[in-house]
Amino acid sequence: MNQRDDYQAVLARRNEIMRRSVGIDYGAYVDGRLSFDYERLLADAGYDIEATRLLQASSAVGNTPLVELPHLTRLARALAPPGKGARILLKDEAANPSGSFKDRRASLSVHEAVKRGYPGIAAATSGNYGAAVASHAAKAGLRCIIVQEAFDSAGIAQPEISEKTRACEAYGAEVMRLSVGPELFYVFLRVLEQTGFFNASLYTPYSILGIETLGFEIAEQTRAMTGHFPDTVLVTHAGGGNLTGTARGLRKAGADSTEVVAVSVDLSGLHMASDRDFNRKSFTTGHTGFSLPFTTWPDRADVPRNAARPLRYMDRFVTVTQGEVFYATEALATLEGLERGPAGNTSLAAALAIARDMQDDQILVVQETEYTGAGKHPTAQLSLARQLGIEVRRGDPRENQPGRNIVIPEHPSQLAVVDLDLSGIRLSYLRNALATLEPGQSPSQRDFEFLAADSGASVATINRIVEQHHAQDR
Amino acid sequence: MEILLVSDRAEVGDWVEIGDTVLEPGQRAPQVPEDTRRVPLQYRVRGFAAEPGMCGAPMTIRTRAGRELRGTLLAVRPAYEHGFGVPADELLGIGEELRSILDAAVASE
Numbered sequence: 001m002n003q004r005d006d007y008q009a010v011l012a013r014r015n016e017i018m019r020r021s022v023g024i025d026y027g028a029y030v031d032g033r034l035s036f037d038y039e040r041l042l043a044d045a046g047y048d049i050e051a052t053r054l055l056q057a058s059s060a061v062g063n064t065p066l067v068e069l070p071h072l073t074r075l076a077r078a079l080a081p082p083g084k085g086a087r088i089l090l091k092d093e094a095a096n097p098s099g100s101f102k103d104r105r106a107s108l109s110v111h112e113a114v115k116r117g118y119p120g121i122a123a124a125t126s127g128n129y130g131a132a133v134a135s136h137a138a139k140a141g142l143r144c145i146i147v148q149e150a151f152d153s154a155g156i157a158q159p160e161i162s163e164k165t166r167a168c169e170a171y172g173a174e175v176m177r178l179s180v181g182p183e184l185f186y187v188f189l190r191v192l193e194q195t196g197f198f199n200a201s202l203y204t205p206y207s208i209l210g211i212e213t214l215g216f217e218i219a220e221q222t223r224a225m226t227g228h229f230p231d232t233v234l235v236t237h238a239g240g241g242n243l244t245g246t247a248r249g250l251r252k253a254g255a256d257s258t259e260v261v262a263v264s265v266d267l268s269g270l271h272m273a274s275d276r277d278f279n280r281k282s283f284t285t286g287h288t289g290f291s292l293p294f295t296t297w298p299d300r301a302d303v304p305r306n307a308a309r310p311l312r313y314m315d316r317f318v319t320v321t322q323g324e325v326f327y328a329t330e331a332l333a334t335l336e337g338l339e340r341g342p343a344g345n346t347s348l349a350a351a352l353a354i355a356r357d358m359q360d361d362q363i364l365v366v367q368e369t370e371y372t373g374a375g376k377h378p379t380a381q382l383s384l385a386r387q388l389g390i391e392v393r394r395g396d397p398r399e400n401q402p403g404r405n406i407v408i409p410e411h412p413s414q415l416a417v418v419d420l421d422l423s424g425i426r427l428s429y430l431r432n433a434l435a436t437l438e439p440g441q442s443p444s445q446r447d448f449e450f451l452a453a454d455s456g457a458s459v460a461t462i463n464r465i466v467e468q469h470h471a472q473d474r
Numbered sequence: 475m476e477i478l479l480v481s482d483r484a485e486v487g488d489w490v491e492i493g494d495t496v497l498e499p500g501q502r503a504p505q506v507p508e509d510t511r512r513v514p515l516q517y518r519v520r521g522f523a524a525e526p527g528m529c530g531a532p533m534t535i536r537t538r539a540g541r542e543l544r545g546t547l548l549a550v551r552p553a554y555e556h557g558f559g560v561p562a563d564e565l566l567g568i569g570e571e572l573r574s575i576l577d578a579a580v581a582s583e
Binding site for chain 1: 496497501502503505506507509510512513514515516517518519520521537538539540541554555556557558559560561562564565568569571572573575576578579
């Protein structure tokens with residue numbers, strides 16, 4: 001059979017390619033015009049917490065240390081009013097085999113690929129997830145292909161991504177590196193179609209269920225260490241999987257009243273598909289370029305239904321600046337003796353601000369760290385930024401302008417979070433969901449229930465947005 | 475030393491990098507911004523040379539995932555060139571500044 005391999009032809013085959021490469025019939029979960037049975041989709045994957053823990057333990061994933069940060073706690077208290085300044089704990093996810101929490105996601109995907117008899121595994125990722133998939137594929141004896149967006153049209157590679165290229169190749173994977181552009185998805189579809197490999201998408205149930213153990217461990221370890229569950233957990237937020245999986249794990253451990261805060265690096269003004277902007281971002285993940293689009297519309301993912309649905313679990317959504325994260329990275333290394341990050345320290349930067357607003361008998365958990373190394377380091381990023389004409393200086397982080405400057409705080413009291421308008425984000429989600437209806441179509445009763453759960457908005461709000469949608473229709 | 479390692483010529487089995495254009499500027503996806511639309515989408519991938527060849531000429535490689543790919547030979551034994559960059563003055567002082575804040579807090583307790 002001859003089939004065309006041009007962009008339009010391959011994208012037209014995307015649903016069929018995806019169905020074969022993840023082995024999930026998403027159509028079987030559709031139960032409305034907009035809604036699908038989210039809990040059944042996850043349950044049918046067949047991994048409860050105990051099953052996931054056993055599997056992950058067999059490849060040394062998880063059970064990472066929960067580390068007390070006494071110096072950063074004292075720092076927060078020194079800058080806070082009397083009686084304020086939460087105790088700060090850090091989940092040291094860098095202790096996983098490939099150096100980040102992504103091992104939790106990759107372990108289940110690789111296990112599924114082996115179980116279902118796929119000849120290999122592939123993932124589209126420029127981040128730690130590639131190294132994690134490559135590492136677990138190596139251990140399972142599976143062939144592995146990682147597709148990265150890695151360099152701009154001048155051939156300049158993002159140093160952090162270069163390190164991921166090296167790590168993936170160290171684990172024996174083929175790394176297909178691409179220049180900037182969303183057509184990476186087209187290349188990835190062709191790889192899946194040509195090889196018949198399993199798609200280790202970041203957005204399948206496996207990829208989310210694998211992270212539930214992280215939330216579960218945080219709840220258990222915090223209670224063992226302090227006598228109660230965390231008051232607040234800060235999660236570095238990009239595609240939504242980290243937040244979704246962690247929050248679900250916290251709930252499964254019984255930590256129902258723990259506040260879950262999403263934290264992203266503010267990269268407003270930089271276009272994610274721009275060749276020029278590509279290397280003007282000093283962060284390749286954990287930033288608003290991913291987190292805002294994925295929070296307001298999760299189903300933009302590479303699978304028909306994203307198992308990461310962050311608005312179901314998010315109590316608060318804040319941003320920090322690039323300079324503040326570099327500052328926090330330096331603080332963690334020099335005060336606590338932990339050289340980690342930088343991207344994983346996004347929520348640490350927020351912790352230094354948020355802890356000051358909390359009572360001193362409260363517990364704040366920073367939910368992850370990641371390994372550091374050549375390229376994946378503040379000095380590598382600041383060197384590239386300077387080379388591209390971006391101003392690097394000490395100053396007030398409120399003067400931050402992504403792509404133009406990186407402002408390193410002059411004093412820890414300058415670290416602050418900016419709250420995003422969560423109700424506005426819920427409205428954006430609802431508008432995006434309704435835009436997928438056929439003209440004149442109305443949501444069913446089941447759709448209303450789904451939208452309420454999926455957006456976190458009230459039924460009254462949903463009614464109002466539906467009416468606005470119909471008014472535009474007419 | 476470097477002169478001995480760098481070569482434009484690959485022999486069968488050498489670790490090499492190939493690359494090529496995936497999409498020409500006129501074939502880019504409709505949603506890409508203007509600056510990206512002006513440049514081609516390119517790929518690069520590393521593997522073992524399946525034939526002898528010169529940089530700039532066509533080359534077939536066998537990747538570590540077992541695929542045979544054909545493109546233009548870009549480099550023989552390509553180096554990992556990412557590093558730690560230049561130490562940043564803006565970061566070097568932070569540790570000491572924070573210690574003095576902690577010391578002052580202890581002194582005032």
